[in-house]
Amino acid sequence: MAxxxxxxxxxxxxxxxxxxxxxxxEAIRQAKPPQLLVVADGPRETRPxxxxxxAATRAIIDRVDWDCEVLKNYxxxxxxxxxxxxxxxxxxxxTVEEAILLEDDCLPQPEFxxxxxxxxxxxxxxTRVMHIAGxxxxxxxxxxxxxxxxxxxxHIWGWASWRRxxxxxxxxxxxxxxxxxxxxxxxMVGNKPEAxxxxxxxxxxxxxxxxxxxxxxxxxxLWNGNYTIIPNxxxxxxxGFKKEASTHTAERPGDFGKLKVHQLKFPIVHPNxxxxxDEADTLYFNxxxxxxxxxxxxxxxxxxxxxLTP
Numbered sequence: 038m039a040x041x042x043x044x045x046x047x048x049x050x051x052x053x054x055x056x057x058x059x060x061x062x063e064a065i066r067q068a069k070p071p072q073l074l075v076v077a078d079g080p081r082e083t084r085p086x087x088x089x090x091x092a093a094t095r096a097i098i099d100r101v102d103w104d105c106e107v108l109k110n111y112x113x114x115x116x117x118x119x120x121x122x123x124x125x126x127x128x129x130x131x132t133v134e135e136a137i138l139l140e141d142d143c144l145p146q147p148e149f150x151x152x153x154x155x156x157x158x159x160x161x162x163x164t165r166v167m168h169i170a171g172x173x174x175x176x177x178x179x180x181x182x183x184x185x186x187x188x189x190x191x192h193i194w195g196w197a198s199w200r201r202x203x204x205x206x207x208x209x210x211x212x213x214x215x216x217x218x219x220x221x222x223x224x225m226v227g228n229k230p231e232a233x234x235x236x237x238x239x240x241x242x243x244x245x246x247x248x249x250x251x252x253x254x255x256x257x258x259l260w261n262g263n264y265t266i267i268p269n270x271x272x273x274x275x276x277g278f279k280k281e282a283s284t285h286t287a288e289r290p291g292d293f294g295k296l297k298v299h300q301l302k303f304p305i306v307h308p309n310x311x312x313x314x315d316e317a318d319t320l321y322f323n324x325x326x327x328x329x330x331x332x333x334x335x336x337x338x339x340x341x342x343x344x345l346t347p
Contacts, residue, residue, distance in 0.1 A: 045154045045197075046072035048129045050122060051141045053080065053090040055097060057276050058141040062097050065139065068150040069103045074132060076125030079112045094141070108132065123208040123250040130200040135161070137197045142277025145171055145195045148301040149272040153197040155305055156185070156266060165311070167202035167258045168265040171195030172273040175296055176321050178314045181269045184305040186314045188267045189226070190321055191255040195273035206257050208250060213243045216260060225259045227315060231322050264313060270301045 047070040051058050065073065075098050080087040101107055110128045112121060129136050137153045139145065149171045160166040170192035178186025216222065217239070223232040242252045258265060274296065 041151070043068050043070050043150050043154060045150075045157060046070060046074060046129075046133045046136045047150075048074045048076065048126070048136045048138045049098075049141070050076045050125060050138070051094050051098075052078050053087055053094055054141050054277070055090065055093040057144075058094045058097050060276060061139055061141055061144055062100065064145050064147070066100070066103065067147060070105060070137070070150075072106045072108065072133065073098075073101065074108045074129050074136065075110065076122070076128070077109070077111045078116055078118075078121040079114045081115045117248050119208065119248045119250050123206070123253070126203065126206075126250075130198075130203040133200070135197070135199040137195075138193075139195055140193070142275055143171075143194045144274045144276050146272040146298050146300060148303070149195055151303070152184075152268065152272065152301055152305065157197050157199065159307075160266075161199065164201065165264050166266060167198060167205075167261065167263040168254075169197040170265060170267050171197075172275075172296070173267050173269065173271045174321060174324065175271065176267075176317050176324070177269045178267070178308075178317055180308070182306060183269060183308045184301065185266050185268045186308060186317065187264045187312060188314055189259065189265060189318055190267060191251070191258050191265055192267065193251050193254070194275050202258075202263070205261055206254060208253050210239065210243045210253050210256055212260060213239050213256065222259075225262070228319065230327075231319070234322075234326050264311075267314075267317070268301065270299045271296055272298055272301055274298045 047065055047068070049061070049065060075095075077091070077095055080091045095111065098107065098109070110125055115121075116124065126138070129138070135157050137150060137157075153169055153171065156169050160169075166187075168191050170188075170190070172192045172194040174192065180186075217236065222235055222239075223229055226232050226235060238247075238252060239256060241247050242249065242256075
């Protein structure tokens with residue numbers, strides 16, 4: 038941070054990609070957090086050479102050359118995305134009260150760290166807010182002159198939160214059957230198409246058909262009726278697209294891999310009203326789940342090209 042020393046712990050989630058990990062690590066190194074909490078999964082026995090990649094990735098953490106307490110939570114066996122990331126974040130918030138979180142393919146702008154720290158401090162005691170995002174997927178609020186807006190989205194390409202919020206997290210989504218039975222989801226999201234799509238997704242996550250942790254966090258924020266914060270300036274670039282080892286980004290709409298990052302201006306301009314931007318939230322839903330015909334055609338062409346490529 039150019040103007041002041043970062044005081045907030047940073048959690049870094051890594052796995053088997055030394056190339057992207059090195060780039061994100063360098064961004065963390067420039068920010069110089071006083072604590073670095075590193076979460077790593079173990080190699081899959083069915084993937085030849087992955088043990089070496091995991092070892093090379095973990096070795097990058099040994100490059101810490103600033104005054105920093107490094108805490109490591111490494112698994113020697115492969116737990117998978119769902120259980121490794123969720124248990125790792127559990128450990129993070131058992132260790133510290135609040136943290137900035139980055140995965141190994143989320144490359145932040147320098148301003149991202151100061152932005153997170155200032156908002157963590159501002160909303161520390163405000164239980165209405167559970168999540169601070171560093172990315173916006175190209176969607177802004179009604180007043181782009183303000184630095185951020187309130188949302189129900191939980192973008193995880195660089196984010197921050199508190200122990201007080203994460204304590205509600207349940208990787209198994211135990212409350213989902215009762216919430217679904219009472220048809221509460223439409224009240225939470227405000228429209229039937231999104232409620233129907235989320236019901237489909239949450240059913241699969243609850244049944245264990247999806248190896249992930251982030252939908253459970255989104256569900257947690259929804260059922261608590263809380264707000265999230267989305268910046269009007271996109272500050273995080275996902276550099277994991279087109280990487281063989283990427284877990285989920287290959288299935289994201291193509292435009293998301295081309296998002297440009299920009300410099301956030303300080304001082305932060307806070308919203309005048311504590312009101313959720315439902316229009317921006319709906320726009321994101323349509324972009325994510327109802328892409329244009331041209332986007333669908335391009336996606337099919339990319340898939341076909343991958344199949345035909347020797």
